[in-house]
Amino acid sequence: MDVDDAPSTPGKWKMEKPHHRHHPRLLLPRWHHSYPVSKLVFWSFFSLALFLALFLLSPRSSAPARIPESFASSSSSSGVRRAALQMAPWGGPAWEKRVRSSARVRRNPGGASVLVTGAAGFVGMHVAAALKRRGDGVLGLDNFNGYYDPSLKRARQALLDRAGVFVVEGDIDDGALLRKLFDVVPFTHVVHLAAQAGVRHALVDPASYVHSNVAGLVSVLEAAKAADPQPAIVWASSSSVYGLNSRVPFSEADRTDRPASLYAATKKAGEEIAHVYNHIYGLSITGLRFFTVYGPWGRPDMAYFFFTRDILRGKPVSIFEGPDHATVARDFTYIDDIVKGCLAALDHAGKSTGSGGKKRGPAPLRIYNLGNTSPVPVTKLVSILERLLKVKAVKKFVKMPRNGDVQFTHANITFAQKELGYRPTTGLHSGLKKFVRWYLEYYSISLSKNDSTDEAQRRSLRQLHAISDGFPQPHRVQQPPPPSVERRRRRQRTRMKLVWCPETALKAYVDAAKALADRSLEESSVAELVSAMAGGWKAQLVVEAWARDAGAATGVGLRAAVEHVRGRHVCVVPDEQWAAEYVGAMRRAGASVEAESVAVGEAEGAMRELEGVDLMVVDCRRRDAGRVLREARPGARGMVVVCKWAGRQRGGAAGVFRAGTRVVRATYLPLEGGVEVFHVGVGKGPSLGDGRARWISFDPFLPRRCDPEDVLLAGALVDANHPLAPLAGRRHPAHPQPATDWQQIHPQPPEGVAARPRALAEGVVPDHDSAAGLHGAELRRPEHPLVLRRRAVDEDEVGASVLAQQQVTCVADDEVHAARVGPERFQRGAQLVGPANDAGDPAAGLMRGGDQRQGRRPRGVGAHLHHETCAAPGGQCRHELGEVGLLGLVSLQKPTQEAHAVSDSNSYSLHRTGKAQVVVAVLTSFSVRRKALVAFSADQAMFL
Ligand SMILES: O=C(O)[C@H]1O[C@H](OP(=O)(O)OP(=O)(O)OC[C@H]2O[C@@H](n3ccc(=O)[nH]c3=O)[C@H](O)[C@@H]2O)[C@H](O)[C@@H](O)[C@@H]1O
Structure with a gap:
């Protein structure tokens, strides 16, 4: 437990000046x-x-x-x-x-x-x-x-x-x-x-x-x-x-x-x-x-x-x-x-x-x-x-x-x-x-x-039971350690120690998805992701450095997570006006905010109030993003850092990540109940060097606008004493050299699609990186079909590479699109979920349960999905009604030995086998020289 659990109000620390x-x-x-x-x-x-x-x-x-x-x-x-x-x-x-x-x-x-x-x-x-x-x-x-x-x-x-x-x-x-x-x-x-x-x-x-x-x-x-x-x-x-x-x-x-x-x-x-x-x-x-x-x-x-x-x-x-x-x-x-x-x-x-x-x-x-x-x-x-x-x-x-x-x-x-x-x-x-x-x-x-x-x-x-009859005794009696022990502890603290709990990750994810379901907010897929992260890490102190006009989706997601883990979510803003705007944005998004959840002030001042941060979400569009990160004081386990819009940093964050910083490129979040989330961040161009990237989430209920989004889990900050700093110099065990592009991380595409990455890398199709990122993807459980959203199928060629060998359900938004995708893309039994419905409104027919009149889609697990499955566009449709328990089920086939281990059975096996190396990975669009992989090896990650 850290100071922050203690001096409990990190928020507004403003004493009114006496008049006299x-x-x-x-x-x-x-x-x-x-x-x-x-x-x-x-x-x-x-x-x-x-x-x-x-x-x-x-x-x-x-x-x-x-x-x-x-x-x-x-x-x-x-x-x-x-x-x-x-x-x-x-x-x-x-x-x-x-x-x-x-x-x-x-x-x-x-x-x-x-x-x-x-x-x-x-x-x-x-x-x-x-x-x-x-x-x-x-x-x-x-x-x-x-x-x-x-x-x-x-x-x-x-x-x-x-x-x-x-x-x-x-x-x-x-x-x-x-x-x-x-x-x-x-x-x-x-x-x-x-x-x-x-x-x-x-x-x-x-x-x-x-x-x-x-x-x-x-x-x-x-x-x-x-x-x-x-x-x-x-x-x-x-x-x-x-x-x-x-x-x-x-x-x-x-x-x-x-x-x-x-x-x-x-x-x-x-x-x-x-x-x-x-x-x-x-x-x-x-x-x-x-x-x-x-x-x-x-x-x-x-x-x-x-x-x-x-x-x-x-x-x-x-x-x-x-x-x-x-x-x-x-x-x-x-x-x-x-x-x-x-x-x-x-x-x-x-x-x-x-x-x-x-x-x-x-x-x-x-x-x-x-x-x-x-x-x-x-x-x-x-x-x-x-x-x-x-x-x-x-x-x-x-x-x-x-x-x-x-x-x-x-x-x-x-x-x-x-x-x-x-x-x-x-x-x-x-x-x-x-x-x-x-x-x-x-x-x-x-x-x-x-x-x-x-x-x-x-x-x-x-x-x-263990608490004595007198005043309660804590489980852990904390004696001040002798200096040598303290030194050792400090060294240990420099290693990321994460505890991953799929159950709370799932709850957080689901709640975030539900909370954001009827709102078409920007960044909501990121919000669900970070919510699951906060839940999975059981983050007790989640700090968000908000950027003006950034919307409230992430805040809503984080709030959903901390509810589950009895944690605290604090948003850092530079002044009262931002604070008011943030509170307004949150309220409009349906989330309540107490005064103590907003820390107002310069980065140094506001962050000083917050000790023991478990998860930090920084919007790099803030000028002081770098300072915020530098001032962040992680908890004993380390701190998961999510940098949004890292490619749009305004100089503030630029100095934070040193050359050679390991940057993670994909996130695999094992959740429970047959739900897993796999996020891949992609950039434009053969490398991720042009600073533009966007998210693909295999969440079928992705918002219509999936704007460019950079999410970064970075392991290094400028301050050499920072607990995350040592990660900057560490090599991923599977990749002695820092990975420079996706191909290096995933060197072996599955059989039958071997030619595709090359073709894609040559820029044959737009968004080819996203497709490249998916080479090697396979369905972990064929009984749960992969649901691909329209763009993934239409533009990203992802469908082609995956569908070539898998039973895949594709979601098309409308007849036109379905036709454009074309049945030829769907080989080997691949099906297209057709858009037809009684009212002839294709989009509404896909997912009933949302507010169809407003064209909103229900999003998130737990929503009832009533859809029709068609053999081909315009063909006969079959009705299916079911609980949506699927958010995209995909794992990397052979990207790394450890990710393979993830796909073996479930996250618990990681603990048992100790094989898991890559547990969390998030993409960044940083310039090439800054790009690398952060891997949390099994000895650093603990699984409940
Ligand atoms: O404000 C203060 O000056 C004092 O506040 C507290 O003293 P107290 O207000 O009596 O606080 P508690 O002992 O926590 O009692 C709180 C309330 O619970 C009541 N109480 C206490 C014990 C009990 O078994 N049942 C019960 O109803 C007390 O009568 C009191 O109204 C502190 O213990 C003092 O050190 C402090 O100086």
Whole structure:
């Protein structure tokens, strides 16, 4: 799993600029104006007293100086147990170098260098990743305590590591470590998110709250105030400070002196402590009151998380109720909105004025609510989860225990809106959808769409069998690998590793074909192809770099695919106007688009948000196509790249593919259910050097307009570090030299047609390359006749070469055409599907089921085909009614040994025999010197 599954919103990352960004009022501690000084004094004393009492009472560890005492607590049913954590040692030149490098600002002139505490935590990881993505320097700090499953924290750490963020293993209470960090890096900001979270757990382990949330905060502020330069601080307070406040929505100006839990009290104490450090030392401090944050990579101790686990396991979930069965509600806020708020708070923080512990002037002290402004009852939360999980929850309504919970929360975000441009955009349903997707993926749980609830539940239970009784354990515990392992992994990542699943490929193909059936959209055959690819690879992140006026067919196809594989489809566009046009095009094509599915911005910016791309579709007509490709960050398996209109590149993409780049020329996609797709791309002229090419798809329902189309699966990008780059230099095993034309790839046409390629190559017929490409084609299963579309028969001579030896059904559009094709072409029992029908409308007679009045054809598998088979044009016709399960069944006879293996029986045999070499191949019309073959050999391709 990669960062992208995590920082879940790749899309619009636009914070509205506040109108009065530099308003002098911002420099004043606004929130405490309405706050009596006596209360301030009271809270300061309260905090310190609480801290001293609990700190002195708690047992101390005798850990060596560099292994700080832990504030971690392992919650266990037997009660409170505090454990000293063994921290990784820190210090030394190599460690310092790593720290410096991680905190170095890159690609973002004037960017921040940020220390993120609690970086292996839920919010911490997302914030650290987001800062890194935009080019800020980021160093993480986390003590990996055992409050909840540390392997989840390790997995987050591994994710950050891949993103280039080093997470130092240490405690915020380790003053020496903090001083060292500030010595090594002049941090401009600290985002302090390390804390002991959880409202109810405070009853179990009160000391941990004081240690982390009071002493830990003081420790961080001490280090920050002593640093030179002093950083600005942004830190996490909590909505829980509103406690028993009953004014809704909760505003920063409301009372916060009636906390309902020790957790809330420690957060409130933190706000008062912040005042002290601002007042005495001139530290710029912004506190953020988070409202019940949820989302992918979340905290297992939170209700939405363990409800999900319990629902899947069939265990009862306790839904709290207030007095008289009153609803309990929360202002659930999606993680991406919180991240945006954190980044905006950091950007608007204003500088600390002190240095080396001395105040030099007033500094900003602020507090903001970051909520969603729409409270949702817990019952609704449960019903959304039921729907998403397709499992009925066993609900138990219980009276809200008096353990710190409050009945409702509701944020007033006016201040954050005005001053930070904060605007939450994710509703609970779509946020939970992302969470559930992540959860199922992370814990490797699959739910079938068609399962009945019971079956889904049984399956889930089986899958969850391995999950322990406590917080769920992931299948894969990701520990940060030692450098040597990481190096090896990186090497491995440079090899394409694809997992091909014919079932999902078929579903995606069929859905794409259905979605596009009644629309005569350009590129729809390509759309079906890439949809099948995305489905077959089970691509979790599919990115499309759209070109203006390109239509929406590909987008529709990709959307159909990601639905099947629970993946994500994101379209990258350079600006808002393109975004609007894209959304419009998609809507017109009948597909809905959520805001987060559109990434707006320059190639670099937009692609930076997208880590772990499985399949990338780039329209090379975009000027920045090359930059888009260069910025693409593939997932661990590698990335399938489809370049549309590669021959029309406008210079942007030209530099991307180096000379010698292996380019694949044909696609064979094994699907299931007797359906296979074989796409051949062809160019004009004996070679493909003239930059013009077009698709032939043996899809009988190809749109009438099959415009020139270049689709490329290319394996090489300019960046030598790119995981695909090594493919550029590799030779296809069957062809020691890069293939230069089709003949080389398919050197042996079948008997009886041996003369044809030559004749065709001499340019006897138009489109001869397409015919050449088909030499050697044979029907894999004669019982499924090959359906050739008109043009293939009429113009391409394909019919002649294939029909000479096969039982082939040809589709003719009209009588005239049928006559022109001529029966002489159809030898050896070849038949012509005649166009005659009752109404005398030849085209309509071919395929009923489409909108005949509008002359539309039904396209795609699953449509009912009612056609008449005629012995010859104008002859007697035979009726046939059947399910269309045939999209063209063809395989190469002897082009390569491996393709032959494909045709042996089915795709599974590839796995067994390991013979398959060519699995995917797509044509390009690149200039000759760039043309070559990309082959995924059996050891690179895995088959399910
Ligand atoms: O916003 C906040 O300040 C706080 O939000 C959450 O605290 P909470 O809102 O209580 O979140 P959950 O523990 O996930 O509970 C969510 C809702 O589910 C309810 N709940 C919880 C547990 C349960 O078994 N049943 C149940 O109905 C709670 O009463 C609450 O209304 C976090 O856990 C805190 O760390 C954070 O500071």
